Amino acid sequence: MMNLLLLLIMVAGVVNGKPVSLSVEGGRISFRVGEDVWLESVGAVVGNESYAGSSVGRTFEFGAMRGRLRSYKNSFIFEQHFPEGLEGTTVWPRFKPSTRRCFTYHGDFPQMASGTLETYQASDQGGLPLVVFDEETVSILSPLENPKAQRAVAVGVGIKTSAPAGWTQRWILTFGSSMRRTFDDWGATVLALLNVTNDLRFNMYRDPVHATIGFWTDNGGYYHYSTGLWPNQTYEQVLPLVKAYHESLGLKFGHWQFDSWFYPKDGGVSDGAVVNWTSLDSVFPSGMAAIQEKLGVPMVMHNRQWSVVSDYIKASSAGVEWLATGEPPNGAAVPRDPAAFFEWFFQQQDGWGLSMYEQDWMCTEYDKVAAMKTNLTLADDWLRGMAAGLLFGANLTQQYCMPYAYDVIAAAGFPRVTNARASNDYFHDKHGRQNWQIGATSLFYTALGILPFKDGFYSSNLPQPGGQNAGPELHPDREIIIATLSAAMVAPMDGLGYMNATRIKASCRADGVVMKPDLPLRPPDVCFFSDPPDYDIKPESCMIYETFTDFFDRRIHYIYFDNTTWLDETMLDDPNPRETKNLVAYNWYTRQLSALPTRLTPGYENHSYALVSPFLNGLAFLGQLDKYAPASRARFFNLSSTPNCPLQLTVFGVNESVTTCAATNNFTLVCETISFSAPRTENLCLHP
Numbered sequence: 001m002m003n004l005l006l007l008l009i010m011v012a013g014v015v016n017g018k019p020v021s022l023s024v025e026g027g028r029i030s031f032r033v034g035e036d037v038w039l040e041s042v043g044a045v046v047g048n049e050s051y052a053g054s055s056v057g058r059t060f061e062f063g064a065m066r067g068r069l070r071s072y073k074n075s076f077i078f079e080q081h082f083p084e085g086l087e088g089t090t091v092w093p094r095f096k097p098s099t100r101r102c103f104t105y106h107g108d109f110p111q112m113a114s115g116t117l118e119t120y121q122a123s124d125q126g127g128l129p130l131v132v133f134d135e136e137t138v139s140i141l142s143p144l145e146n147p148k149a150q151r152a153v154a155v156g157v158g159i160k161t162s163a164p165a166g167w168t169q170r171w172i173l174t175f176g177s178s179m180r181r182t183f184d185d186w187g188a189t190v191l192a193l194l195n196v197t198n199d200l201r202f203n204m205y206r207d208p209v210h211a212t213i214g215f216w217t218d219n220g221g222y223y224h225y226s227t228g229l230w231p232n233q234t235y236e237q238v239l240p241l242v243k244a245y246h247e248s249l250g251l252k253f254g255h256w257q258f259d260s261w262f263y264p265k266d267g268g269v270s271d272g273a274v275v276n277w278t279s280l281d282s283v284f285p286s287g288m289a290a291i292q293e294k295l296g297v298p299m300v301m302h303n304r305q306w307s308v309v310s311d312y313i314k315a316s317s318a319g320v321e322w323l324a325t326g327e328p329p330n331g332a333a334v335p336r337d338p339a340a341f342f343e344w345f346f347q348q349q350d351g352w353g354l355s356m357y358e359q360d361w362m363c364t365e366y367d368k369v370a371a372m373k374t375n376l377t378l379a380d381d382w383l384r385g386m387a388a389g390l391l392f393g394a395n396l397t398q399q400y401c402m403p404y405a406y407d408v409i410a411a412a413g414f415p416r417v418t419n420a421r422a423s424n425d426y427f428h429d430k431h432g433r434q435n436w437q438i439g440a441t442s443l444f445y446t447a448l449g450i451l452p453f454k455d456g457f458y459s460s461n462l463p464q465p466g467g468q469n470a471g472p473e474l475h476p477d478r479e480i481i482i483a484t485l486s487a488a489m490v491a492p493m494d495g496l497g498y499m500n501a502t503r504i505k506a507s508c509r510a511d512g513v514v515m516k517p518d519l520p521l522r523p524p525d526v527c528f529f530s531d532p533p534d535y536d537i538k539p540e541s542c543m544i545y546e547t548f549t550d551f552f553d554r555r556i557h558y559i560y561f562d563n564t565t566w567l568d569e570t571m572l573d574d575p576n577p578r579e580t581k582n583l584v585a586y587n588w589y590t591r592q593l594s595a596l597p598t599r600l601t602p603g604y605e606n607h608s609y610a611l612v613s614p615f616l617n618g619l620a621f622l623g624q625l626d627k628y629a630p631a632s633r634a635r636f637f638n639l640s641s642t643p644n645c646p647l648q649l650t651v652f653g654v655n656e657s658v659t660t661c662a663a664t665n666n667f668t669l670v671c672e673t674i675s676f677s678a679p680r681t682e683n684l685c686l687h688p
């Protein structure tokens, strides 16, 4: 006889008033939202064998694996434990496929792909987080620590290769009801379980690289393997001219980025691995410290996969051995003791001004070094060792570039990994996905406190002959709006003579500090739960992106629409929905004010961009309307109403004239202008 006794062992939170619970019968687990079975896990695969399994309370026995389950707030935590170790791989939980809608992320610069649990496919280093959703419920499954040691399958998770005795691997399944809220809860829970304080990482003004506009030379930019109109001159000769040009435009670039053109490789631009992370004599004949003296700004510097014939291997730098696969230029290597290597490595850049270390080609390093796949711990140790090494440099942060989804989940545990690239290189579209389309990936990154960088861009729509990329960029406003709303770096890459300073200045204060929103842009829930009125789409194709600036009594929304024009309240992420909403929409391009819902008139690049703000005491605050994030907290503080003043606020200005506007409830603008000649704050009162 089967044991038909159902043992209810746990409840984790409430979704839309319904308890999330699970019941266990032998090795079978049913997750319910109210009465509805949301997911069902049946047995496990351990060392390639299937086991029906048995359970005693929260502990499951499947051959050589012990499964453990516990609830934590609105989540369940799964633990696979191998007391004696294991030859082979595992799958547990092992979910029954169903017609439930889901999406996940695949590939480098992980991109969203949606379908159902029947059509779901896992991928190498992707397929997680796995989001299962309907109009009322959202669940998110992902690994916790050591994400590179695990893998996804259709449909489940497990360790990717043999485990030593005593190994434990954990995953989390979080439940909620709104897409963005559930992502935020998932991210907060992951960070809490990894002992990371979110505000440690999520300080988008922590240093000049994050806070100010920067000049970049990445792939797709004018100076990527090109010195422009002076091909026979070195970077050492040309870059100071570029800096002087920026100064002549009054642009205060607070950081620069050097890409892979500065260091020696064992092959070409697109395949060579790094031989020695130092400047080539042909690029900077006087060396890195000399060019840094001329530029005098904090630097972002690029690195790629390590060569199998690198100077570090030859010199046994830091006494570390290397694991290498293949021959130059196709091979790659990784230090056997990454923590020891990177502790030494990050002390070798004296005088470079290095502030952010950009690790690019992360997928390549992982894919090419065989031991990354056969050794359960090496890939996580590589990431952990890099992150720990940063502490030995001066105030270093790190950017992940070409990361897999699992790299980004690993980064949740490393507070100095502040950002990751969310799309392919500028003008290099991938699978029809354009570089600016970062919203779907931002949903994932933002929840973990990782800023989604969109890469640099051209600020001008004119041709830029002589550079790597001659353009023209036909939608520079779209580029810079998305960059500004990403809350990551705003990084023009134009050539000398080609920059559009007016456009760049619309992203920042006169001192170059970017006027950012409070969080990176993300698609609103309407992209997942009901099709926007204009067209039928999959969530990954929904090009409506929203973010905001919060003051204590109100939220000012910024909403970008690529090819739709309908704006209503379902597109607003509002933590305090009021019974009777009294909102105004401001069309950034036409300056029209209207009530919601409304249809926006697109601007000159054919997209629409709007602010939405609530009326309080007869005025809706909008801010400095010639900026892309007009209400940014880099400019405005301390909004309040007093008996004498319906809208009082503090304005911070540098060396500039700031016009601050609000909307009246008969849809007219009221504005006041303050001129600043030195950095200071001014109080201002706006009256209807």
Ligand SMILES: *[C@@H]1O[C@H](CO)[C@@H](O)[C@H](O)[C@H]1NC(C)=O
Pocket (backbone or CB within 6 Å): 047, 048, 087, 088, 089
């Ligand atoms: C499990 O399967 C993999 C690939 O199918 C194989 O390489 C491995 O030897 C198998 N392990 C065991 C314990 O059978």
Ligand SMILES: *[C@@H]1O[C@H](CO)[C@@H](O)[C@H](O)[C@H]1NC(C)=O
Pocket (backbone or CB within 6 Å): 145, 193, 194, 195
């Ligand atoms: C987090 O901190 C707790 C308490 O100090 C500790 O038991 C746990 O192992 C830590 N978790 C991680 C992932 O470091």
Ligand SMILES: *[C@@H]1O[C@H](CO)[C@@H](O)[C@H](O)[C@H]1NC(C)=O
Pocket (backbone or CB within 6 Å): 230, 231, 232
């Ligand atoms: C650069 O140098 C090459 C060979 O030395 C020469 O043929 C070419 O004309 C030079 N170009 C310019 C723009 O000076």
Ligand SMILES: *[C@@H]1O[C@H](CO)[C@@H](O)[C@H](O)[C@H]1NC(C)=O
Pocket (backbone or CB within 6 Å): 276, 277, 278, 311, 312, 315, 317
């Ligand atoms: C890398 O190159 C620099 C400059 O040539 C040299 O001083 C340094 O020793 C090299 N690094 C190693 C590990 O050999």
Ligand SMILES: *[C@@H]1O[C@H](CO)[C@@H](O)[C@H](O)[C@H]1NC(C)=O
Pocket (backbone or CB within 6 Å): 336, 337, 375, 376, 377, 378, 379, 381, 382
């Ligand atoms: C796996 O990699 C780690 C470094 O992460 C190393 O200490 C260990 O020796 C490696 N194991 C094997 C079997 O090579």
Ligand SMILES: *[C@@H]1O[C@H](CO)[C@@H](O)[C@H](O)[C@H]1NC(C)=O
Pocket (backbone or CB within 6 Å): 206, 207, 394, 395
């Ligand atoms: C690190 O950053 C802090 C804050 O920006 C600054 O005060 C300090 O001087 C920096 N330290 C180094 C070594 O650059």
Ligand SMILES: *[C@@H]1O[C@H](CO)[C@@H](O)[C@H](O)[C@H]1NC(C)=O
Pocket (backbone or CB within 6 Å): 460, 461, 462, 500, 501, 502, 503, 506
């Ligand atoms: C620069 O950008 C502004 C929009 O910010 C645009 O109006 C102007 O025409 C552009 N200038 C050039 C020379 O393209």
Ligand SMILES: *[C@@H]1O[C@H](CO)[C@@H](O)[C@H](O)[C@H]1NC(C)=O
Pocket (backbone or CB within 6 Å): 534, 535, 541, 543, 562, 563
């Ligand atoms: C809007 O753009 C997206 C992405 O480019 C595309 O998939 C969709 O079909 C477009 N919709 C309309 C109505 O043009």
Ligand SMILES: *[C@@H]1O[C@H](CO)[C@@H](O)[C@H](O)[C@H]1NC(C)=O
Pocket (backbone or CB within 6 Å): 474, 475, 604, 605, 606
């Ligand atoms: C805007 O749309 C019009 C009409 O389809 C088209 O002619 C024009 O090229 C578009 N402009 C841009 C910048 O895409």
Ligand SMILES: *[C@@H]1O[C@H](CO)[C@@H](O)[C@H](O)[C@H]1NC(C)=O
Pocket (backbone or CB within 6 Å): 637, 638, 650, 681
């Ligand atoms: C905001 O107001 C508080 C007190 O209400 C004050 O301490 C603070 O300095 C003000 N901030 C600015 C930027 O004026």
Ligand SMILES: *[C@@H]1O[C@H](CO)[C@@H](O)[C@H](O)[C@H]1NC(C)=O
Pocket (backbone or CB within 6 Å): 250, 655
């Ligand atoms: C202030 O801005 C003006 C131009 O707007 C510029 O000429 C001047 O040098 C700036 N002053 C400072 C201190 O940056």
Ligand SMILES: *[C@@H]1O[C@H](CO)[C@@H](O)[C@H](O)[C@H]1NC(C)=O
Pocket (backbone or CB within 6 Å): 664, 666, 668, 688
């Ligand atoms: C809008 O209201 C303001 C004061 O609240 C008033 O001065 C103005 O005349 C009104 N405009 C219209 C068009 O009614």
